[in-house]
Amino acid sequence: MNIKKRSPRIRLLLLSFFTLLSGLSVHAQTSDFQLLENFNNDFHRISTEIDQVIDMGALREIELEISSFESRYSDHRTLITAALYPVTFEERVNSLRDRIMVKNQSLSVVDQLNSRIEGLIAETDLFRSRINQLNSEISTLQQNIERSSASESRQAALIRQYRQNLESRDLFVADFLEELINRYQNMDSAERSELSVAADRLQDNPVEILKSIISDYIELSNNRSGLSLPDYVSMRAQHGYFSDVWSRIGEQLTRTFETERSRQARTEIDNMLAAWLASVDNNVWSLLQQEFYDRSIRLSPFTNSSELNRSLHEYIDAAYEISLESNREEDYGKYRNFSDFWNTTVKANWGDLIIAGNILTHSDIAAVDVKLSSWGEAAAPISNLMFILLIVSIAVIVGLVVLLVTRKS
CATH class of the missing domain: 1.20.1280 (Monooxygenase)
Known part of the structure; x- marks a missing residue:
């Protein structure tokens, strides 16, 4: 009788017990699911941060975050490994560290490239400043030469200074061309690609500077104030050196700094070099002909x-x-x-x-x-003495012959 009376209570207790166990199981499953979801969310968030990081300082912070990420989930590595199978917890964490290493190398290259670009910008600015200064001095001297025609001694001094400035500019340009050869002649495709990306940051890239230099030389050749034949012959030699440098590095320069119009840029400079030579030659040959003519040497035209x-x-x-x-x-x-x-x-x-x-x-x-x-x-x-001696000798010989003939007779 007592057992029957207690039976409903026992069933109720058993039902409550199983309900509790079921609830605990569901709660455990829910907690595991949330843990795995948090793990995956944190992993993807860190991956995105690695992809988007742009400086070394932020990359160092992400490295610390990966260590914290590993520590936070290390107690659940068995559960996570089971859920990620066939990938393990350790492999997933190490994949983040591997990506950090790759990103570190990439940012190091970017830093080096930025340093090179900053150096290139400084060099081009320095060159532009110096060439502008030389051009300004040359222009001023040209004007002074034209104004000083009344004083021959002053004009001669100005012309000497003018030629010295031309020589200084030629040497400066030659050094610049030599630097271009050393820097760009053996540049590989990777270096060219890196510099191409940064070309827009340069106010004056090397191709534009070369155009400016050639334009200055053409203008100088067309303006004959204070220039003589040796000056134009020297300019012709400078043109030859310039053309040689361009043939060696022109393609590299235009493909690097004029990526979208490299062929057009090469053609433009080729045409400018031809115009420069034509202007120089027009002066060289006419002045050289005049030099011979002034000394009464009448050469046929050339x-x-x-x-x-x-x-x-x-x-x-x-x-x-x-x-x-x-x-x-x-x-x-x-x-x-x-x-x-x-x-x-x-x-x-x-x-x-x-x-x-x-x-x-x-x-x-x-x-x-x-x-x-x-x-x-x-x-x-x-x-004349030799001629007289010759006549005397002939006369003596003739006289001797006559004398011998007379005696025989």
Whole structure:
């Protein structure tokens, strides 16, 4: 009887017990689910932070956050590993650290690139400032030369200073070109790509600076104030060096700093170099012809190196033939005039520039020297004394012959 009376109570207790166990199980499952969800959310949040970080300081903070992340979930590694299978808790944490290492290398490259760009910006600013200063000084000297025509001594001093400034600018530009060669000639695709990204940050990139330099030289060549033949020959040599540098690094520079219009940029500079040479040559050949003319040396017209070389040989060959036929004092004077100008001015004063400027080669000059020597031998007049002695000798011989014939008779 007692058992029957207690049966409903026991069933109620058992039901309550199982309900409690069920609730505890559901609560445990809910807690595990929340833990895994929090773990995944934290993992993805840290991954996003790694992707978006842009400086080394923030990256260091993320490294500390990864350590905290690992510590926070390490007591639940078994549960997390089971949920992530086949990936383990340790592998997931280490993947974050691996990404930190990759990002660290990437940011280091960016820092180095920024340093290079800042240095390049400083260098281009310095170059632009210096070239502007030199151009300003040259322009001022040009104006002063034009105003000082009344005073020959002052004008001569200004012209000397003007040429010194031109030489200073040429040396400065040559140093700049040499720096470009050293920096960009052997640049690999990775370096070129890095600099291309930063090209927009440069107010004056190297390609634009080269255009500016060539433009200045063209303007200088077209403005003949204070310039003489050696100045233009020197400018022609500078053009040759400039063209050589451009042929070696032009493609690298335009592909780096003019990425979207590299071919057009190369064509623009090629055309500017051609215009510069045309302007220089227009002055070189006319002034050189005038130099010979002023010394009464009438060469046939020439507009390039081969024509100049041909004119020199034609002039000497014609004079040589005349000297062989007549051997007059006038012919020898013509030889002396040409020889003096050729040796004391063309070779002694202009020789290095003429070769550097591709006006004549060493072989061309040597060939003229050989013909000039033959001309000198043919043009040298026979001495009057020698002529008299020759006549006397002939007379003596004739007299002796007559005497011998008379005695035999």
